[in-house]
Every structure is written in C-alpha cells, then in structure tokens.
Amino acid sequence: MSSYAYDLHVHTKDTSKCGWVDAVEQVERYKRLGYTGIVITDHLHEAYIQTLDCAEDWPACAELFLAGYRAAKARGDAIGLDVILGIELRFDCVNEYDYLVYGVDEDFLLRNPYPFRSTIAEFYQQHGDETLIIQAHPFRKALDPIDPACLHGIEIVNCNPRHDSHNLDALALARRAPHLIRSVGSDAHRDGDEGIAAVLFHERIHDSFELRRALLGGDFELRCDVFDDIIRQSAGDKK
Numbered sequence: 001m002s003s004y005a006y007d008l009h010v011h012t013k014d015t016s017k018c019g020w021v022d023a024v025e026q027v028e029r030y031k032r033l034g035y036t037g038i039v040i041t042d043h044l045h046e047a048y049i050q051t052l053d054c055a056e057d058w059p060a061c062a063e064l065f066l067a068g069y070r071a072a073k074a075r076g077d078a079i080g081l082d083v084i085l086g087i088e089l090r091f092d093c094v095n096e097y098d099y100l101v102y103g104v105d106e107d108f109l110l111r112n113p114y115p116f117r118s119t120i121a122e123f124y125q126q127h128g129d130e131t132l133i134i135q136a137h138p139f140r141k142a143l144d145p146i147d148p149a150c151l152h153g154i155e156i157v158n159c160n161p162r163h164d165s166h167n168l169d170a171l172a173l174a175r176r177a178p179h180l181i182r183s184v185g186s187d188a189h190r191d192g193d194e195g196i197a198a199v200l201f202h203e204r205i206h207d208s209f210e211l212r213r214a215l216l217g218g219d220f221e222l223r224c225d226v227f228d229d230i231i232r233q234s235a236g237d238k239k
Helices: 023-032 058-065 067-079 106-111 120-127 167-176 208-217 228-238
Strands: 004-010 037-040 082-085 087-089 098-102 132-136 153-158 181-185 197-201 220-224
Touching: 004 023, 004 098, 004 181, 023 037, 023 067, 037 067, 058 067, 058 106, 067 082, 082 208, 098 120, 098 208, 120 132, 132 181, 132 208, 153 167, 153 220, 153 228, 167 228, 181 197, 181 208, 181 220, 208 220, 220 228
Parallel strands: 004 037, 037 082, 132 153, 153 181
Antiparallel strands: 004 197, 087 098, 098 132, 197 220
C-alpha cells in the first residue's frame, strides 16, 4: 500500500519571528526530501501580534499571519507539494503552552479574531467540534498540569534539536489518556530541522479539513528516526 509523508509542524521565516527559513525554501527542501506535503503551523499569539503595526486591526493581522502559508502554498502548487494551513496557537495571557490547530482555513481566521485572547478550555468548548487541537511538545516547559479533556491529541515526539521536549513524558501522558491522538513533528525552524519527522497516510491529504478527518480516522503511521524507540513503543501499544 502506498504511503504519503507529511510533516505536521513546520514554520516559515515569512511569519514566525523564530523562523530562519523562508516559505519557498522550506517547500523546495521538503520536495527534495520526497515528502508529499507539509503543514505550515506558524506562531499566533498576543506577543507576536504586538510586534506588528496592526495589533488592533484583526483583518490586517490575519493577512500578515497568512503570508508564510500563502507563499508556501503558491510554491507548493507550482512544484507538486501539498501545503496545508495550520496554526500554532498560544494563550499567552495564561501560560506558554502551544497548540497545533488543524481543520482551519483562512475564513476561520477572519471569523474568529484574536483566538488567543481566551483559554484552551474556552477555545476547545467553542471550536473543538470543528477543529483538531494537538498540544505541541507538552512537557517542554514545567508549567501547570495538562488537562487532556481540552485536547484531541498530543505530539508524543517533537524533534526540534534545540529543545528537550521530554518526549517519553508525552508518551506516558498518551498512555494515561488513551483518547488522545498521537502525533509527531519536526518543528522545523532552522537549517537542518526539515524532514526529521513524518506522519504517513495511506491517502493524499489536500487541505486542513482532510487532515483533521485523517487524524481522527487513525489510519496513519508515525516516523522519526531520532526517536525511533518512542515510535516503536507507541506502535506496540496498538498491538
């Protein structure tokens, strides 16, 4: 059976202040690596918005946030790489946890101004039925306990090489909360981060809504050579 490799956690220099690689270059790198697609999950939170000139003009802020995704999508369409919209959302009025949100499009952003000016519980209550919320690197920072009831899933493996994301702790959480979808991501920001992890689907994914359905369906495999031991342990749980 064919498999299609997607990286579900990728940043661009065009939007994310911590990104070092521009969107077009990210797309070309993943195409060379043989990926079918990537999800652009640039950062969206209050601290980011306050760096912009349009902090109280939400449509203008949304346009700036979408710059990385749009540049990546245009290049992906040209060279045959699926580019999907996601968001790395932080409710930084509460804490510094990050959440990967899938099942969104540009209209979702425009209809929901300043989504980070709430809490994860409020966001889940309002949007949990239409989106998919995966907590990124849940144990990277020692913060308050995580409430799995406000999540659809977690990254059991985050591959960013400059952080200790305590991935074994994430796997342990997934075992304690078996409803959680288990995901992996390269968390690509800089040169060399690209292509460290992948989610392998048996069908091609064309947009964020298809990605949400595929993850909810559970018919996928995780890949990350750096943390292959954790991936194998997780796969063993299903047996």
